[in-house]
Amino acid sequence: MAKASEIIDQNRRGLLSTAAMGIVAAGAANLFSLSQLSAAADDAIRPFRINVPLEDLVDLRRRIAATRWPDKETVADGSQGVPLAKLQELVHYWGTDYDWRKVESRLNALPQFVTTIDGLDIHFIHVRSNHPNALPIIITHGWPGSIIEQLKIIGPLTEPTAHGGNAQDAFDVVIPSLPGYGFSAKPTGTGWDPDRIGPAWAELMKRLGYKSYVAQGGDWGSPISSAMARLAPTGLLGIHINLPATIPPEVAAALAGGPAPAALSEKERAVLEALMAYGKNGNSAYFTMMTARPQTVGYGATDSPAGLAAWLLVHPGFAQWTYGADARKSPTKDDVLDNITLYWLTNSATSAARLYWENRAHGSVIVAAAQKTADISLPVAITVFPDDVYRAPETWAGRAYRNLIYFHEVDKGGHFAAWEQPQLFSEELRAAFKSLR
Numbered sequence: 001m002a003k004a005s006e007i008i009d010q011n012r013r014g015l016l017s018t019a020a021m022g023i024v025a026a027g028a029a030n031l032f033s034l035s036q037l038s039a040a041a042d043d044a045i046r047p048f049r050i051n052v053p054l055e056d057l058v059d060l061r062r063r064i065a066a067t068r069w070p071d072k073e074t075v076a077d078g079s080q081g082v083p084l085a086k087l088q089e090l091v092h093y094w095g096t097d098y099d100w101r102k103v104e105s106r107l108n109a110l111p112q113f114v115t116t117i118d119g120l121d122i123h124f125i126h127v128r129s130n131h132p133n134a135l136p137i138i139i140t141h142g143w144p145g146s147i148i149e150q151l152k153i154i155g156p157l158t159e160p161t162a163h164g165g166n167a168q169d170a171f172d173v174v175i176p177s178l179p180g181y182g183f184s185a186k187p188t189g190t191g192w193d194p195d196r197i198g199p200a201w202a203e204l205m206k207r208l209g210y211k212s213y214v215a216q217g218g219d220w221g222s223p224i225s226s227a228m229a230r231l232a233p234t235g236l237l238g239i240h241i242n243l244p245a246t247i248p249p250e251v252a253a254a255l256a257g258g259p260a261p262a263a264l265s266e267k268e269r270a271v272l273e274a275l276m277a278y279g280k281n282g283n284s285a286y287f288t289m290m291t292a293r294p295q296t297v298g299y300g301a302t303d304s305p306a307g308l309a310a311w312l313l314v315h316p317g318f319a320q321w322t323y324g325a326d327a328r329k330s331p332t333k334d335d336v337l338d339n340i341t342l343y344w345l346t347n348s349a350t351s352a353a354r355l356y357w358e359n360r361a362h363g364s365v366i367v368a369a370a371q372k373t374a375d376i377s378l379p380v381a382i383t384v385f386p387d388d389v390y391r392a393p394e395t396w397a398g399r400a401y402r403n404l405i406y407f408h409e410v411d412k413g414g415h416f417a418a419w420e421q422p423q424l425f426s427e428e429l430r431a432a433f434k435s436l437r
Contacts, residue, residue, distance in 0.1 A: 043207055048112040048123060048183065050104050052345055057100055060305060060344060064095030067306045078319070079281070082310045086323050091306050093324075094337050100345070103338040106151065114183070115207060117200045120192070123183035124176035125150075126208065129158040131170035135437055136210040137429070138174040138201055139418075142219020142243075143290075143352055144312035146182045148339040149419045150175045152330065156426035163423065168437070169430040176204060178220065180351030182342055187351070193358040194220065198227030202236065211235055214433050218242040218388075218417060219317075220355060223365045229376045238379030238405065240432045242417050242425075243388060245364075245371035246396035247275075252367045255279070268393050275390050283316040290356035298350025301343075308349055309340050317415030320387055331419045366390065368400040381406035381432035385421075387414030406432045 069088065073080040107125075114123050125147060128134070137157070141149045156163035157171040177184040179192045179200075201224065205213050212235045217225035222241040229239045250261040251272055260272060278284065290297055300307040313321075313336075324333025331339075343349055363370030366389065380401040384391050386409070394407050408428065413421040 042116050045113050045115045045207065048114045049108055050112075050183070052100065052104060056345060060341070061095050064091055064305050067091065067304065069306070082313045087306065087310055087313070090323055090333065090337070091309060093333065094305070094309070094340075098334065098337050098341075100338075100341050102334070103148070103341075107147075110154070112183075115204065117203050117207075118196070120179055120187060120200075121185035122176055122179070122200065122204065124174055124204065125154070126172075126174050127154050127158050128172045129170040131160075131167045133168075133437075134158070134170035134172045135433060136172040136174065136205065136208075136213035137433075138176065138205055138213060138215050140176065140197075140201070140215070140217035140221030140224045141178065141181075142217075142221055143181075143355065144315050144317075144339070144343075145219065145416060145419070146339050146342050147175050147177055148335065148342060149416055152422035153418045153426050153429075156423060157429065160426075160430065163426065165427070165430055169434075171429070172210075174205065174208065176201065178224075178352070178355065180354060181348055182346055186348065187354070190358065192355070193362065194223040194227045195362075197224050198231055199233070202228055202231065202233035205235065206233075212237055214238055214240065214436060216240045216429060219415065220365075223359070223362070223371055226371050226373065226376060229378045229380065230372060232378055236378060237436045238381065238433065240381040240383070240406075240429060242383050242385060242428075243366065243415070244380075244382045244384075244392050244397055244400065245366050245368050245373055246392040246400045247364070247367045248396055248399055249369055251275075251396075252364070252369065265393070265395065268395060271391055271393055271396075278316070278389070286311070286314050287356060290353040291360050292357075294353035294357045295350060297353050301349035301353075302347060305340075305344055308344055311349070312340055312343065315415070316389065320414060330422065331416065335419065366392075368396075373400040374402070376401060377403055379403050379405040379436060382408075383417070383425075383428040383432065384409040385413035385415070385417045386411065388417070389415060405435060408432075 069084065072084045110125050111127060112123065112125055114121050139150055141147060154173055157173050160169040161167055179197060180186045201215065214237050215225040215228050216239065218241065222243040222245065225239040225241055226245065228236055254260045254272060255275055264272065297311065301311045322329065343352065365371065380403060382392065382397055382404065391409070397407055398404055410424060410428065413424060418425045
């Protein structure tokens with residue numbers, strides 16, 4: 001078997017296929033025992049493979065079968081949380097017919113690695129395009145998502161000719177797991193906020209040998225990509241975000257209880273009213289709780305699979321999800337359970353929630369001043385998806401980002417845009433970064 005250093009070098013030069021990388025990595029690492037090479041330097045890139053013990057899957061089903069359910073909600077909608085009947089149906093399927101091994105095999109067919117940055121093991125997927133001059137891109141997920149969110153865009157981005165694009169549209173794709181999420185290590189101390197993760201991502205791209213690249217993010221990926229843009233590390237050409245921080249000071253003041261600004265356009269006023277309704281309806285309750293007490297949230301989500309599923313599904317990004325009623329609509333029932341099961345098997349509900357606590361001093365991720373957008377001079381591209389947390393007006397985007405090179409409102413998709421509309425999302429990235437190639 002080849003040495004790990006040889007494997008990595010060969011993969012960088014594109015000499016090993018994805019399948020071959022999976023086979024070679026099989027002996028190098030598993031879910032709970034990352035490959036440790038005694039002679040490896042701290043910046044070594046180690047192959048990674050998932051191998052969940054059978055007893056963990058058996059224990060998951062046992063816990064699901066033993067779920068103690070609450071009484072039914074007293075309303076006919078989701079205003080009190082995930083409806084009992086919908087969650088029971090999903091959890092029953094999870095405990096009987098759902099097959100984790102399918103997504104495990106799917107992930108293991110991709111080149112996966114771990115490297116230590118700033119003292120923490122960071123897991124990432126790295127897929128190089130077969131097309132020459134592909135543009136490297138690092139894509140960051142959020143909560144309650146994971147790398148599962150981005151699996152459907154890997155093909156369209158790396159092999160555009162097979163998905164309606166041209167060879168010139170190709171990307172090399174890097175998808176890391178956030179610290180405390182999935183297969184990345186859990187921080188044992190404080191300080192891992194977006195401003196710390198951003199430089200870590202820049203180091204990752206440098207370590208992979210990329211001289212120039214772009215960054216993309218929605219949800220937590222937006223402030224992390226923005227932190228990278230403020231830092232402006234050597235090689236970063238620009239960013240694309242789909243949850244931009246565009247809310248201007250006078251609107252932020254109104255949302256905090258002040259008077260509504262008089263000089264708002266009809267569209268801007270509609271966005272303000274929608275944000276006010278969003279808060280009044282309790283849609284940000286999960287945000288408030290994890291920002292204040294992530295450890296408390298974690299106990300129930302760590303002990304009960306049903307509790308974990310209910311907590312992740314409380315995110316308003318799932319408000320329009322039909323719980324797998326339409327098997328052709330993404331995300332499917334299995335897609336969502338792949339994501340929830342990843343949280344369960346890696347015991348990351350609490351460590352993931354702490355990112356909210358870490359960010360508490362920075363303020364709202366959609367307020368321009370809180371995210372210091374005025375400090376970003378690099379090119380910024382924005383796509384607005386209609387069912388996201390809010391529809392950022394182009395007028396606000398232009399005020400927030402002085403080097404706005406692309407702004408587009410599309411007609412479908414929501415908070416989990418890459419998951420919900422992978423083809424459209426990929427097309428947006430092609431268009432957004434076209435001028436930076």
